[in-house]
Amino acid sequence: MRKGVLRPGHIQLRVLDLEASVEHYVELLGLHETDRDEQGRVYLKAWSEVDKFSLVLREANEPGMDFMAFKVVDDATLETLTADIEAFGLEVTHKAAGDLKDCGRRIQFTAPSGHVFELYAEKTYTGKWGVEETNPEAWPRALRGMKAVRFDHCLLYGDELAKTFDLFVDVLGFYLAEQVIDPDGNRIAQFLTLSMKAHDIAFIQHEEKAKFHHASFFLETWEDILRAADLISMTDTSLDIGPTRHGITHGKTIYFFDPSGNRNEVFAGGDYMYPDHNPITWKAEDLGKAIFYHDRVLNERFLTVLT
Amino acid sequence: MSDYVITEQHSQQSFTCKQDEFVLKAMENHGLHAIAVGCRGGGCGVCRVKVIAGSYECARMSKAQVSTEQQQQGYALACRLKPTSDLIIECSPSPLAITGLTGVAKAKPKHTEVIK
Numbered sequence: 001m002r003k004g005v006l007r008p009g010h011i012q013l014r015v016l017d018l019e020a021s022v023e024h025y026v027e028l029l030g031l032h033e034t035d036r037d038e039q040g041r042v043y044l045k046a047w048s049e050v051d052k053f054s055l056v057l058r059e060a061n062e063p064g065m066d067f068m069a070f071k072v073v074d075d076a077t078l079e080t081l082t083a084d085i086e087a088f089g090l091e092v093t094h095k096a097a098g099d100l101k102d103c104g105r106r107i108q109f110t111a112p113s114g115h116v117f118e119l120y121a122e123k124t125y126t127g128k129w130g131v132e133e134t135n136p137e138a139w140p141r142a143l144r145g146m147k148a149v150r151f152d153h154c155l156l157y158g159d160e161l162a163k164t165f166d167l168f169v170d171v172l173g174f175y176l177a178e179q180v181i182d183p184d185g186n187r188i189a190q191f192l193t194l195s196m197k198a199h200d201i202a203f204i205q206h207e208e209k210a211k212f213h214h215a216s217f218f219l220e221t222w223e224d225i226l227r228a229a230d231l232i233s234m235t236d237t238s239l240d241i242g243p244t245r246h247g248i249t250h251g252k253t254i255y256f257f258d259p260s261g262n263r264n265e266v267f268a269g270g271d272y273m274y275p276d277h278n279p280i281t282w283k284a285e286d287l288g289k290a291i292f293y294h295d296r297v298l299n300e301r302f303l304t305v306l307t
Numbered sequence: 308m309s310d311y312v313i314t315e316q317h318s319q320q321s322f323t324c325k326q327d328e329f330v331l332k333a334m335e336n337h338g339l340h341a342i343a344v345g346c347r348g349g350g351c352g353v354c355r356v357k358v359i360a361g362s363y364e365c366a367r368m369s370k371a372q373v374s375t376e377q378q379q380q381g382y383a384l385a386c387r388l389k390p391t392s393d394l395i396i397e398c399s400p401s402p403l404a405i406t407g408l409t410g411v412a413k414a415k416p417k418h419t420e421v422i423k
Contacts, residue, residue: 016349016367062371063350238347261350261369305345305353307369 003084003173004077008200009069009120010053010100011154011215014060016260018042021057024258028235029217029266030145031055032129037101046148046217047129047140052102054151055215063260064307065212067108068154068201069118070172070194078107078121084171085109097122111167113158114209146228146266148217153199155213155265157206157306161190164203168192174200177273178248182284189282191248196272198249211306214255214263221268222252228266232256241299246270247290248282255302262307311390315341316359316397324390329366330356331385342398347386352401354385361394372401 015021022042025031031044034053043053051071058066072078082092085107095106095118104122111117127133130140139147158164165187168174177198180189188205191198204213219225225243232239232254240263242254251270257263271280282290289296310323313330320341324333331354334342345353352372358381365378366387373382382399 016369062369063348064371240346257346257348257350259348261346261348263346300343301345301353305351307346307350 001173003081003171004073005081005119005172005174005194006071006073007194008054008151008153009051009071009118009123010056010103011068011151012041012056012058012066013212013215013258013262014063014066014260015057015258015262016059016061016063018057018059020259024237025055025057026144028145028231028237029264030143030147031217034126035101043101045126045129046150047131047143048149049129049151050125050127051123052126053100053123056100062307063258063262064210065115065154065156065215065262067116067118068156069106069120070200071123072119072121075104075121078105078119081119081172082107085167088167088171090167111158112160112163113156113203114160114211115156115158116210145231146217146219146224148266149220150218152197152216152218152267153201154215155199155202155204157204157211157213158209159205159207160209161187161203161205165190165192168201175273175275176279177271177277178280178282180204180248180282180284180287180290188284189248193273196274198251198271198273206306212262213306214265216265216267219266219268225252225254225266225268229254240301240305241292244295245293247286247293248280250293260307261305263305311361312393313390314393314395315356316395317341318398324394326391327389329386330388330390330394330396334385342385342396343400345386349384349387352384355399355401356383356385356388356396357381357399358383358388359395359397361390361396362392363394364389364391 035043042057044055090109093108097105102124106118106120174192177193178191191202238257240255249270251267253267314321318341322337345351349368368384368387
């Protein structure tokens with residue numbers, strides 16, 4: 001049931017070399033730098049996003065994800081969800097408006113998987129980059145690199161998937177789009193959505209908590225994925241796997257790494273969901289095909305290389 | 308510019324590495340698999356090695372995978388390791404990276420190979 005959580009809002013990533021990372025996300029992914037703050041953090045967005053930023057980069061000694069945030073419909077919803085999350089048994093901490101530049105107050109909590117999530121209601125509305133709201137052109141002409149359309153979702157690795165499922169489904173109002181079930185009936189992967197998208201957030205079972213697998217950005221077509229692959233070669237960027245297609249979600253995809261080893265995905269297409277759809281189930285015995293639909297074999301790196 | 312010889316002890320494989328070239332990149336260029344390849348960005352810890360002999364420099368790498376103390380003991384990520392002499396190294400993946408063999412991997416062992 002819907003609880004007033006709208007959509008993915010932003011992600012804050014730790015990077016080892018800030019300027020090399022900004023170059024990666026701006027020149028290769030095609031994001032736009034929208035601001036910097038006194039802590040040295042850099043704010044970026046993809047062109048079709050209406051709010052001021054969706055990616056925040058922070059220089060640190062170890063790469064990985066600080067937190068992922070979802071936008072909620074209004075401040076009253078933020079109040080209600082704060083109480084609901086506390087009733088679920090999690091500690092909620094409060095970040096004042098302006099702690100992230102041009103973002104309203106946020107609440108933070110740690111999911112059973114170990115990852116920090118945030119909810120917020122307000123962020124400065126800047127509109128889409130490079131197009132008007134009235135009679136908009138199809139796309140801005142000054143896009144760079146892969147021309148990422150939007151920040152789309154994250155895949156995170158951690159344990160306690162069942163409790164994490166309860167938090168996201170019962171408390172936050174996500175629904176289950178796709179899952180992987182092992183021979184004992186345990187859910188070892190869960191793809192959760194707030195929308196018609198096949199995933200807004202996904203989790204895969206992993207012994208260690210709080211690991212980051214990838215942040216994914218949407219492209220429009222398979223041709224765009226091939227062009228992304230060309231750019232990965234042209235820039236000698238670290239390639240993980242692809243271009244290929246996933247079984248799960250059926251999205252067309254390529255994976256690569258930012259200069260600090262945080263994994264990125266760009267993908268196109270994929271299935272749609274409505275809340276009345278039954279979840280799609282993949283058997284763990286067929287995980288190779290579920291993850292890489294063409295090779296039908298898992299590569300070790302997809303399971304073990306995390307930040 | 309000098310070429311140095313890098314020898315990995317477990318596999319007994321040797322390859323040349325240019326000065327100012329990362330050891331992991333040189334290994335990949337030679338088509339060898341002595342060291343597991345991960346993110347190539349100093350983040351994941353899969354390519355961690357211990358330098359047994361030789362001199363080298365390191366680019367910035369994750370403190371979660373190689374702490375300051377471990378770095379002083381000769382540990383490094385091969386993707387961030389540049390030789391300044393011939394090197395003898397030994398694969399020593401980060402314990403953090405090794406816990407990556409998860410419930411998912413165990414559910415489908417025939418589709419995974421254990422990293423040495």
